[in-house]
Amino acid sequence: MSSDKEKVSERYDRWTPFYDLVDNFPFISGFQKRWKRQAVELLDPTSGDKILDMGTGTGEILPWITESMEDGLLVGTDISEGMISKARSRIDDIEKVPEDLEIKVVKDDIGSSKFSNDYFNKMIATFTFTTVPNMGKAASECARILKPGGMMIILDTGKPKNPFGYPLFYPMMLSAKIFGRTHMDRDVEGTVSKKFEVTRVRQNMLGMVYTLRCEKQK
Numbered sequence: 001m002s003s004d005k006e007k008v009s010e011r012y013d014r015w016t017p018f019y020d021l022v023d024n025f026p027f028i029s030g031f032q033k034r035w036k037r038q039a040v041e042l043l044d045p046t047s048g049d050k051i052l053d054m055g056t057g058t059g060e061i062l063p064w065i066t067e068s069m070e071d072g073l074l075v076g077t078d079i080s081e082g083m084i085s086k087a088r089s090r091i092d093d094i095e096k097v098p099e100d101l102e103i104k105v106v107k108d109d110i111g112s113s114k115f116s117n118d119y120f121n122k123m124i125a126t127f128t129f130t131t132v133p134n135m136g137k138a139a140s141e142c143a144r145i146l147k148p149g150g151m152m153i154i155l156d157t158g159k160p161k162n163p164f165g166y167p168l169f170y171p172m173m174l175s176a177k178i179f180g181r182t183h184m185d186r187d188v189e190g191t192v193s194k195k196f197e198v199t200r201v202r203q204n205m206l207g208m209v210y211t212l213r214c215e216k217q218k
């Protein structure tokens with residue numbers, strides 16, 4: 001019997017050839033790209049940073065993160081081999097990577113990461129926390145591998161704060177659960193708040209899509 005982790009990685013392996021097609025679908029794409037761009041702006045990548053993009057998928061945001069970096073380290077991680085190979089070819093296509101900037105995509109489970117304590121100073125996760133098999137473990141691991149004083153940006157989906165959003169939320173939540181193993185009904189904010197100081201910095205679609213800034217105490 002497959003574990004939850006294997007089921008998630010198999011699901012995303014199967015999705016790999018279509019992921020960017022769906023992501024670039026007219027209408028959906030405009031919003032998603034804008035939210036992801038805004039999340040990268042909040043991350044504020046700077047030369048010398050050590051940045052982790054957790055559950056990088058096809059690595060869409062990796063080139064955007066490199067735009068303002070002259071040196072440092074950028075790591076994309078995922079558990080799906082299919083997604084990892086797509087993300088690697090995306091970074092191969094980046095024109096002119098500064099010589100002192102290292103970019104890599106590696107297989108790593110955020111529920112039991114191989115990175116050492118306090119390794120990164122910035123981390124980002126776009127639509128990852130609602131797909132990981134164990135969100136509590138993922139939040140603990142993020143707190144372990146982020147440096148004290150470091151910052152993590154989370155862009156994700158959840159139950160709208162405004163009940164007017166419920167008629168849109170419940171059908172979307174059920175189809176995401178059935179077809180995508182994505183749990184939009186998770187309380188990501190509540191879970192990460194146990195490990196970080198969390199501020200909800202942005203919300204869209206009546207709060208169904210939100211961005212969190214999570215700070216680790218110095």
Ligand SMILES: C[S@@+](CC[C@H](N)C(=O)[O-])C[C@H]1O[C@@H](n2cnc3c(N)ncnc32)[C@H](O)[C@@H]1O
Nearest residue numbers: 012055056057078079080109110111126127132
């Ligand atoms: C909905 S996709 C989001 C991909 C990308 N961040 C984006 O915004 O397009 C979620 C990704 O998280 C990955 N993932 C799920 N569980 C994971 C885990 N425990 N560790 C690392 N990556 C994981 C999946 O394989 C998938 O590529």
